[in-house]
Amino acid sequence: MIVGAGSIGLMYASRLARAGISVSLVTRSAGQASALNKYGITLEEQGKKSQHPIPAFVMGSLDVLTDEPTGFWWPNDHDWIWLTVKQTHLDSNLISQLSSLTAQGASLLCLQNGIGHMEKLGAALPNTPLYAAISTEGALRMDDTTVIHTGQGRLTVGAWPKSLNTGEQMQKMLLESLDLAGIDAELSNEMVNRLYDKLLINAVINPLTAIYGVKNGDLPQDPVRLKLMMAVHAESEAILTAAGWHSPVDSWERLLSVCKQTARNESSMLRDVKAGRLTEADWINGGIAALAKRLHIPAPLNDAMTVLIKSLII
Known part of the structure; x- marks a missing residue:
């Protein structure tokens, strides 16, 4: 589940979906969720376009989401939640929603620029397996459903704090999925x-x-x-x-x-x-x-x- 449908969220979601990996998107606006459910994601790479259907939901009332026959699923301890919103959107309401989404043990992978977010999330979600991530991929969102992959890069992921020694199997499965999707990735124990x-x-x-x-x-x-x-x-x-x-x-x-x-x-x-x-x-x-x-x-x-x-x- 990818929370945040900006350029990075759309780019990774479409590439993972293309590889046959189960992916859903959580958006901030109902309009974008509706467009994604209708059209899927259009991914442009090296001038070539491809379309990928993606189930999308609005971040808001999860009770409403789960009451509707939309296919929404609660992430469990075998799932990953990728947080791709900017730090400007990392407020108490979003953190409350993340607390609900991670309640069944899902791991949270955080792709924010700058610093301070990992400490903030760690304090608010003390029982959630947290991972910091850095991407050097290039992506540009053209509209609600279209993203251009502008440059190859690498995704670096590491447990936060680095002393966290659980989740080795989850990390291995993540790397296998990323490799299947053609995403260059590595694990690091020096994420700070x-x-x-x-x-x-x-x-x-x-x-x-x-x-x-x-x-x-x-x-x-x-x-x-x-x-x-x-x-x-x-x-x-x-x-x-x-x-x-x-x-x-x-x-x-x-x-x-x-x-x-x-x-x-x-x-x-x-x-x-x-x-x-x-x-x-x-x-x-x-x-x-x-x-x-x-x-x-x-x-x-x-x-x-x-x-x-x-x-x-x-």
């Missing part, structure tokens, strides 16, 4: 470090592409933008290292490589700003600033990025 890896990249690319209104590959092409990239990177790297991150020696080169590999992509933050939506700045640059505050380290650039991004959507 992996989350910080991605956080550093997001803290530079996302706000600056949103502020300048450019695609990822264009960001380092201007010397002024490049200088600001280097400054945000240096500040963020120092804070994350102080927080326990094991920094790769080539983190700056890796950042430039991501810009090159995703040159034609618009960051999610730029798309949110263009659409007038709330961004994840509070959990990306704001998350780094919060770490810095706890460590008594100044974070003027991350503070500034957070404020600037918020000012763009007022």
Whole structure:
């Protein structure tokens, strides 16, 4: 069951369904659920389109859902729930729904950007097997039922906290299903470090592409933008290292490589700003600033990025 039918949710749901794996989607709007039930998901890869029927339900009153003859099923301890909503939607109502969905022992795999969400979910769902996940796949949602798979990547999954030693069979079954669907995946027992890896990249690319209104590959092409990239990177790297991150020696080169590999992509933050939506700045640059505050380290650039991004959507 995939909770959240944005670009990542639609992309993974369609690929899993194509492989014959039982998948359902939970959406925030009745309109999207209706469209998905009527048309399924249209997946575009390398210019080729395919359609995949997917049962969809509205996140809301689960009592209403289960009373209707819609085929809704309660996830049990053999099932996975993937949470693909943005952190902006991770409120008390959604967490309450997740508590109901995981009541029979389903594992919850979380694909949010930024930091803070795993601690929040762990505190609210203490009996739920939690897994952090990071995806480097590229996806772009065109409408309620259409998604473009814009670039191959990898899905990294790990138990949270890493001391969790249960669910080995579940993890093995998950990897087998992902392999069947052609999804490159790996297990990691260092998910805090992996989350910080991605956080550093997001803290530079996302706000600056949103502020300048450019695609990822264009960001380092201007010397002024490049200088600001280097400054945000240096500040963020120092804070994350102080927080326990094991920094790769080539983190700056890796950042430039991501810009090159995703040159034609618009960051999610730029798309949110263009659409007038709330961004994840509070959990990306704001998350780094919060770490810095706890460590008594100044974070003027991350503070500034957070404020600037918020000012763009007022």
